[in-house]
Amino acid sequence: MKVAVVGATGLVGGVLLERLQARRFPVSELLPFSSGRTRAAVRFRGRRLNAPRPDPRRLAGADLVFMVSSDEVSERFARELAARGAWVIDDSSRFRLDPSVPLVIPEVNAAAVTRQTRLIAGPNCTLTGIAVGGYPLHRRGRVRALRIASYQAVSGAGREALLEFRAQSLQAAPALRAGGMLPELPAVRSRALPRAIACNVFPQVGSFDGRGESGEEVKVRHELRKIWGAPRLEVAVTAVRVPVVRGHSLAVWLTTERPIAPEAARALLRRAPGVRLWEGDRYPTPRDVAGTDPVHVGRIRRSGIGDRELALWVVSDNLLIGAALNSIRIAEMLVEKGWLRPRNP
């Protein structure tokens, strides 16, 4: 299979290439492309490959195209490639809410894809944890309302943000070393992120709309409704960036129509696909989940409000199940069904 990766030189692209190899995805030829601003090289199966700017002619030869770049790049190529018969799995937000494009997490709504589909969107990395971890509870008790406070890792904002976090952390280190117990932190420069992130948290992911919600908060609401097929689901989100490299955490309150006892919820999640349940006093943290495949769920308990509300703590690797791994799983599903095959073997 000829597999193109647009955005192969980015953070998600790097993780995607690594997992394609580790999972032995049937790639006969890899066509890596940058996101367009730069040229660079990537490594795949021990070989160094050039990753030029995306080029329609070279892309046209691919049977499968992973797009892990920007909305603009997806806008420019995705529809056209799909119309010419390639399967396109797009991780940008460009097509997620388009009614003609399925928005897919295989553990949740694999059936949204048909033999005729060609363009498939993967969801925002922040909602994946609750979309997967909350779905068995939704099926059992019908979720009416979800409240989510996020603790989002810096890698979710991309390479420049991670470099900024690194620079700020190194700037703060001497103050932590020299200062008294309550060091004055040095002022820092923020460019990729809206505010200082070292030794800080800030409640802004994306820009704010007229109602005071951030882009991320709106995405989570609408994408979750689409993936669960629950258009009237009420969703309240406060999206917050925290000084963590990798792994998005969510504090979730989930109100169901039919009550679900915490033990029943645990029983459902113990056998749920793609979920690892943490029980007793154990719970997942970003350091535990970085580099792992599952959505990790812990601290399931009654919320203390009403008799139909559970509290949960959900952590998942934003670059894997939140992005690259979900895209690969969609492709694996297409291969299993026999829908994705080499067009010019």
Place this chain on the structure above:
Amino acid sequence: MKVAVVGATGLVGGVLLERLQARRFPVSELLPFSSGRTRAAVRFRGRRLNAPRPDPRRLAGADLVFMVSSDEVSERFARELAARGAWVIDDSSRFRLDPSVPLVIPEVNAAAVTRQTRLIAGPNCTLTGIAVGGYPLHRRGRVRALRIASYQAVSGAGREALLEFRAQSLQAAPALRAGGMLPELPAVRSRALPRAIACNVFPQVGSFDGRGESGEEVKVRHELRKIWGAPRLEVAVTAVRVPVVRGHSLAVWLTTERPIAPEAARALLRRAPGVRLWEGDRYPTPRDVAGTDPVHVGRIRRSGIGDRELALWVVSDNLLIGAALNSIRIAEMLVEKGWLRPRNP
């Protein structure tokens, strides 16, 4: 006035001494004590003072005693000193839920203190932000339910925790410097805190009870009910530690009996005592509020669930309004009322 400070050598104690000086609180003689484990010295008004282990005889001479130590130390001294006529302002959790002891934030429930009171408790540092910032909304619309996800600074866990955070951050710095874009963080040793805190977050503050709630989560619920005089208030909390030195943040959803529009909530908070309102696209972060007195509230908006629910973002200095400053304000109120006076002038 003879003023004793038990726990003067701790984090809160240091901030308390600094603010007593800065606010020109009428101290004729300062009697600083350690928490009992160690002896040490403190500085006050440019002089170095020994801080011995707390001693009943020396404490008995104080007109006012600030207790900023542990539950055990408060248990040992507070009642006895109050019975002998001293005013005791206790920042431990020992007496907070005792029906005979008022739990006080002057901006909210100053009237809980009478001329006859001698022992007064100050609340947990995590709930202060919403207790102050949410109170005007409670008075206007009667809050029925509160959901709170916290982003708690390491200084809230005390000196040893802060040293651990510092050590882990310095350990992580070389990995951030040398690593690729996604560095492998070194494994770290955790003693004062339950889990690694550098480049991590974890949902545990205190130990878990049989229902899966942490000590901090239970405290917030019960103390908030008492301070607001709202015994049926429903409160759900997920308390999370984040790699921040100073400043607790809260993502809050507040459901009222009578709807309050976001603009009306902002109008109330613009003139609320002890509150600084952030409007438009501006919002407070821990770095902004460290060392400041007010409770900072921003991002007031409709939550997206029902028509009676607001979302808020609340940040406050856990060592100041969350602890030392609140204790001093209680003492200042007693002085203003003429209830706290030198007993042996």
